[in-house]
Amino acid sequence: MIQTIDSASSLSGTVRLPGDKSISHRYAMLAAIAEGTSVIEHFAASRDCHSTLECLQSLGVELQESGATVTIKGRGLQGLKPPDRIMDAGNSGTTIRLLSGILAGHRFVSTITGDESLSNRPMGRVIRPLRQMGAEIESRERDLPPLRIRGGSLKGIRYTLPVASAQVKSCVLFAGLYGDAPTAVEETISTRDHTEIALREFGGAIRGDGNWIEVDPMPRLQGRRLVVPADISGAAFFLVAAALVPNAELSLPGVGLNKSRRELLDYLMRAGLNLDVENETEIAGEPRGDLRVRYSPDLLQRQLPPIRGKLVASLIDEIPVLAVLGSQTAGGLTISDANELRVKESDRISAIVTNLRAMGAEVEEKPDGLIIPRARQLKGADIATRNDHRIAMAFAIAALAARGETRIHDAECADVSFPGFWDALRAAATPSK
Numbered sequence: 001m002i003q004t005i006d007s008a009s010s011l012s013g014t015v016r017l018p019g020d021k022s023i024s025h026r027y028a029m030l031a032a033i034a035e036g037t038s039v040i041e042h043f044a045a046s047r048d049c050h051s052t053l054e055c056l057q058s059l060g061v062e063l064q065e066s067g068a069t070v071t072i073k074g075r076g077l078q079g080l081k082p083p084d085r086i087m088d089a090g091n092s093g094t095t096i097r098l099l100s101g102i103l104a105g106h107r108f109v110s111t112i113t114g115d116e117s118l119s120n121r122p123m124g125r126v127i128r129p130l131r132q133m134g135a136e137i138e139s140r141e142r143d144l145p146p147l148r149i150r151g152g153s154l155k156g157i158r159y160t161l162p163v164a165s166a167q168v169k170s171c172v173l174f175a176g177l178y179g180d181a182p183t184a185v186e187e188t189i190s191t192r193d194h195t196e197i198a199l200r201e202f203g204g205a206i207r208g209d210g211n212w213i214e215v216d217p218m219p220r221l222q223g224r225r226l227v228v229p230a231d232i233s234g235a236a237f238f239l240v241a242a243a244l245v246p247n248a249e250l251s252l253p254g255v256g257l258n259k260s261r262r263e264l265l266d267y268l269m270r271a272g273l274n275l276d277v278e279n280e281t282e283i284a285g286e287p288r289g290d291l292r293v294r295y296s297p298d299l300l301q302r303q304l305p306p307i308r309g310k311l312v313a314s315l316i317d318e319i320p321v322l323a324v325l326g327s328q329t330a331g332g333l334t335i336s337d338a339n340e341l342r343v344k345e346s347d348r349i350s351a352i353v354t355n356l357r358a359m360g361a362e363v364e365e366k367p368d369g370l371i372i373p374r375a376r377q378l379k380g381a382d383i384a385t386r387n388d389h390r391i392a393m394a395f396a397i398a399a400l401a402a403r404g405e406t407r408i409h410d411a412e413c414a415d416v417s418f419p420g421f422w423d424a425l426r427a428a429a430t431p432s433k
């Protein structure tokens, strides 16, 4: 499907975002291995989180969906059943990597695979620690999916993450639930901590000491009621849109404000975005609040702060749309230390550079990032999304600031994290005459 987007003369209204994808995955997996029933409200409607639900169903988990509420009957820590088919994680790295940690603690053989993109993403980063813990794992050549996992009783380990990755951290912590002793993970660069928060909420024992996070094995996890906040990574597209489009004023209610994710807001405010955060509350350890954002012409006269070092992990999913913003700020934007972007749903450095150039931006590709030296007027173009949801949505936002029409190819991939994105964008934007 091709979505054709015109430049916009204004942007207004309230944007209702889907539930946070990262948090939804974790709640569903923990609910499945807890005892008793969990009710999860505002569960992410995303295709990725449905992949997690389908895998859990293959593992014998009974669940019901009613609108955005998912009710999951827990099977207990070691209660998953051997699947009678190969599980399909679709496009979702979080599904395959986090679920592998749980499967490593089950005494049966299971196989999990994914779509073309996921089948080419590195799994050595989870295979290595899980093997150290005692799981047997086979993969395709170069540690690529499918993964065939034979779990069993695991050893508790102390493990230093070789890459800043919340998915790898979470995989090892989940496997640590099945260890013969506590498991500790060291992260030298902090990543999102939804797993730690959710584990605690379900009754697990997890401690943090500096960069080390330690989990106790064999907890009795208890099912519960939860409400997922709106996805801050989905909010990012509309925050950048508001920065770019004259007369923009948008409200984004109930957005997740976990401190390991809200760096995006601090970054944009540092850059000069006119943004207010109101009505902050917290449910199950996850803070949330309402965002109100307005057109910020001053921001466009500046240079965006460089994205490098620790900031890369904090903004990892928002970089495509921040690069779009950087192409419209007078002093541009430099991104470095971002090699991880090359192994996301697509090679995002290459996808950003190619598509920005197609729209007339000046951009230099680097092995670990890119340099945009100055702003150039964007023009409408054909965008090759590479079936990557965040590339599709980022360039839809670029289209709002471009002269002429932009055609986003394979636009349905936005459903991976944000079903309803195209309708939400059309409802908010007034096209230029």
Ligand code: S3P
Pocket (backbone or CB within 6 Å): 021, 022, 023, 093, 094, 164, 165, 166, 167, 168, 170, 191, 192, 316, 317, 340
């Ligand atoms: C996620 C972690 C990040 C992020 C992904 C979701 C998670 O991946 O890019 O969209 O839910 O843990 P890495 O941990 O591999 O960087």
